[in-house]
Amino acid sequence: MRLLVLGGTRFLGRHVAVAALERGHDVATFTRGVSGEPPEGARALRGDRNDPAALATALDGWQPELVVDTSCQTRAAADNAAAALDGVGGSALRGYAFVSSLNAYRDWPPGPIGREDDEPTWDTADDDYGPIKAYAERTLAAVLGDRFLTARAGLIVGPYDPLYRLGWWLDRVARGGRVVVPDARGQPMAMVDARDLATWLVDMAEQGRSGAVNATGSAGMTTLGEVLDLCRDVTGGDAEWVAVAEEELLAAGVQPWVHLPFWLPAGDARTAWDVDTTRARELGLPSRPLHDSVADTWAWQRVSDRPDVPPGRDLPGLPPEVERQLLAAR
Numbered sequence: 001m002r003l004l005v006l007g008g009t010r011f012l013g014r015h016v017a018v019a020a021l022e023r024g025h026d027v028a029t030f031t032r033g034v035s036g037e038p039p040e041g042a043r044a045l046r047g048d049r050n051d052p053a054a055l056a057t058a059l060d061g062w063q064p065e066l067v068v069d070t071s072c073q074t075r076a077a078a079d080n081a082a083a084a085l086d087g088v089g090g091s092a093l094r095g096y097a098f099v100s101s102l103n104a105y106r107d108w109p110p111g112p113i114g115r116e117d118d119e120p121t122w123d124t125a126d127d128d129y130g131p132i133k134a135y136a137e138r139t140l141a142a143v144l145g146d147r148f149l150t151a152r153a154g155l156i157v158g159p160y161d162p163l164y165r166l167g168w169w170l171d172r173v174a175r176g177g178r179v180v181v182p183d184a185r186g187q188p189m190a191m192v193d194a195r196d197l198a199t200w201l202v203d204m205a206e207q208g209r210s211g212a213v214n215a216t217g218s219a220g221m222t223t224l225g226e227v228l229d230l231c232r233d234v235t236g237g238d239a240e241w242v243a244v245a246e247e248e249l250l251a252a253g254v255q256p257w258v259h260l261p262f263w264l265p266a267g268d269a270r271t272a273w274d275v276d277t278t279r280a281r282e283l284g285l286p287s288r289p290l291h292d293s294v295a296d297t298w299a300w301q302r303v304s305d306r307p308d309v310p311p312g313r314d315l316p317g318l319p320p321e322v323e324r325q326l327l328a329a330r
């Protein structure tokens with residue numbers, strides 16, 4: 001079938017394009033051409049989603065039957081996709097899988113998040129990430145009806161990840177020696193491998209599934225400590241964990257999630273990782289062994305230009321001077 005990836009050249013979208021090509025679909029990606037080229041075999045359509053005319057012009061009569069949308073970050077992007085696909089490809093379109101975020105929920109973070117239909121999403125007009133995703137869901141669902149599925153993704157990991165969260169831990173742990181870690185190694189975590197999410201998004205579009213899905217791993221599938229141990233296993237480093245209490249980290253100016261990726265203060269962590277994924281499991285969202293996600297990310301990272309953090313985002317990681325100060329105190 002003709003499958004359009006909105007996005008498709010960077011991380012999740014790239015894996016979607018690969019998965020769709022492997023299924024034998026006729027794949028096109030739609031991007032500005034800033035973040036590179038799509039995988040071989042996909043046709044590269046060019047344009048800016050924020051330009052109302054761009055998508056219809058780029059499609060030039062090519063009517064997608066399936067769409068996987070990984071690149072929606074503005075209200076205009078949602079409006080324009082809805083208008084273009086309603087007008088140009090609406091009749092041919094059988095399934096549209098949209099990548100949203102748990103941030104679409106008004107109460108996340110810190111959650112907890114129960115079944116999808118029981119939790120309110122944002123309905124405010126502010127230009128923040130969560131409200132924009134919630135607006136995009138509503139706008140596209142209004143046009144596409146029961147052909148529209150929204151995947152509210154949690155933490156996504158895997159090769160080609162530009163956000164350098166797992167990547168930072170891998171690099172730091174690989175350097176070895178005494179490594180500052182939060183004294184919260186039992187903190188539960190959940191995540192989804194981009195390749196698992198990508199294949200499943202193609203499935204969902206093919207099957208014309210609809211509704212909202214909390215698209216992440218099962219609550220309690222792993223812990224921060226297990227992720228760190230896996231980083232040490234796959235990098236082969238001699239890292240020695242130096243556990244630092246939450247109060248001391250915060251007093252030293254360590255920013256949760258940003259300076260120590262994946263770490264949240266205990267009060268938030270208790271509920272933020274507690275997301276009901278019953279529907280994702282019912283719909284077959286796979287979850288490969290975490291070891292494979294960590295090992296494959298490390299293998300990719302060793303041969304890639306990194307970190308390749310998108311414009312406007314800060315590089316995560318603990319500032320070296322803060323780490324020195326925390327280590328000197330013990």
Ligand SMILES: NC(=O)c1ccc[n+]([C@@H]2O[C@H](COP(=O)([O-])OP(=O)(O)OC[C@H]3O[C@@H](n4cnc5c(N)ncnc54)[C@H](OP(=O)(O)O)[C@@H]3O)[C@@H](O)[C@H]2O)c1
Pocket residue numbers: 006007008009010011012013014015030031032033034035036047048049050069070071072099100101102153154155156157163
């Ligand atoms: N990473 C996480 O943990 C996480 C968690 C929850 C949800 N999400 C969501 O998951 C999705 C993952 O994104 P990804 O980066 O992996 O997807 P991707 O499709 O691999 O990369 C983003 C694509 O968007 C294109 N793009 C950016 N701005 C554009 C514009 N104005 N017009 C047209 N194309 C544009 C980029 O190409 P050009 O730059 O060349 O235009 C790039 O191909 C996002 O929607 C994100 O909100 C991520």
